[in-house]
Amino acid sequence: MNYCSHCGAPVHYAIPDGDNRERHICTACDTIHYLNPKIVAGCIPVWEDKLLLCRRAIEPRHGLWTLPAGFMEQGETLSDAARRETREEANAEVELDELHTVITLPHVSHVQMLFRARLTAPVFSPGVETLETQLFREEEIPWDELAFETMRRTLRHFFADRRRGLFQLHVEDIPQAPPKGG
Amino acid sequence: MNYCSHCGAPVHYAIPDGDNRERHICTACDTIHYLNPKIVAGCIPVWEDKLLLCRRAIEPRHGLWTLPAGFMEQGETLSDAARRETREEANAEVELDELHTVITLPHVSHVQMLFRARLTAPVFSPGVETLETQLFREEEIPWDELAFETMRRTLRHFFADRRRGLFQLHVEDIPQAPPKGG
Ligand SMILES: [Zn+2]
Ligand SMILES: [Zn+2]
Known part of the structure; x- marks a missing residue:
């Protein structure tokens, strides 16, 4: 995953506040993109x-x-x-x-x-x-x-x-x- | 879903060849984005x-x-x-x-x-x-x-x-x- 599916801006890979795993987070709209089985x-x-x-x-x-x-x-x-x-x-x-x-x-x-x-x-x-x-x-x-x-x-x-x-x-x-x- | 998470181009909603449901498909790189339970x-x-x-x-x-x-x-x-x-x-x-x-x-x-x-x-x-x-x-x-x-x-x-x-x-x-x- 490289881009935010919501707004199209690049995502970065980091641990969101209150989480304990790295997620893809949008650099513009802050949407967290979870991947699931x-x-x-x-x-x-x-x-x-x-x-x-x-x-x-x-x-x-x-x-x-x-x-x-x-x-x-x-x-x-x-x-x-x-x-x-x-x-x-x-x-x-x-x-x-x-x-x-x-x-x-x-x-x-x-x-x-x-x-x-x-x-x-x-x-x-x-x-x-x-x-x-x-x-x-x-x-x-x-x-x-x-x-x-x-x-x-x-x-x-x-x-x-x-x-x-x-x-x-x-x-x-x-x-x-x-x-x-x- | 508005943008392709792979390349950042807009997606459209259509039935891919050989499929029977509408999916989000990238207008640039043709990636099909599936959503799953x-x-x-x-x-x-x-x-x-x-x-x-x-x-x-x-x-x-x-x-x-x-x-x-x-x-x-x-x-x-x-x-x-x-x-x-x-x-x-x-x-x-x-x-x-x-x-x-x-x-x-x-x-x-x-x-x-x-x-x-x-x-x-x-x-x-x-x-x-x-x-x-x-x-x-x-x-x-x-x-x-x-x-x-x-x-x-x-x-x-x-x-x-x-x-x-x-x-x-x-x-x-x-x-x-x-x-x-x-
Ligand atoms: Zn975004
Ligand atoms: Zn694409």
Whole structure:
């Protein structure tokens, strides 16, 4: 950040009065510009014993598989965001169940929040950011071609919980980018 | 938003190629400036059969009671944010238990996420944004002097779950500002 989005004057980086962190502060109008983590909302769409994955048509991780998820928008609820992303990426309608994972990635300031969900019908197709949509049984999951470490963890927890017959919420962090995946 | 924070040129409001919403787009460098919901992280600090509340020394809701919570910062985890806010507002150390409420306020684009937590010692005092800190039993909670509807709901769920002997996660939305409280 170099300029004030309110008045266009240059910003400087300093600790505001009463704060304890450096912020971008406007040199003209004194507006303090805060940066905040982003929420990635999505779901695990289930049909019978299978899950719906999407193969990414966009960077990062073009060509790799992911659960439908994306940035929550201003003015929507967390649930609406999860359903909207599923609609946009997979042309699929879901009914959301419980929240399944809340995973923080502090190095990129993302908090990924994925619900378990049921497809209302086995109807889906690639959205504009998707190359391919497909239902997978557990033994068919393309573990080596998953786009993100967060998705790998979410799927692992899902199958472990399902085998145990007890779903629960998993709140965890991925402290820094792993060597492969993200 | 009026100016590009990257180059200082004016922005216009339009739908970028491949998007479906209006965004602020720079007229000079084409940077798209996204706005995203903010996470409010905090906790319910428990000591024996009591909870710790803070009386606010800042607006909004100056003088009213709240659980310790505030905006999550870039680069921290959700848990770190909840513990930091408790330290800043109440000079108290907590061990976090499970996530208890995830409440979206779409009209202000906030997602409030509160953990249940245990004070590591009955040691607390007002931070700079707090007038007073106090432990309350259920029957002592100042229900009519709570700062936010989100806190009222979080406390109601907490006591209902405790009576039932089973804590769970509550994911819900407050679709628009209620007539009183927020
Ligand atoms: Zn300014
Ligand atoms: Zn620009």
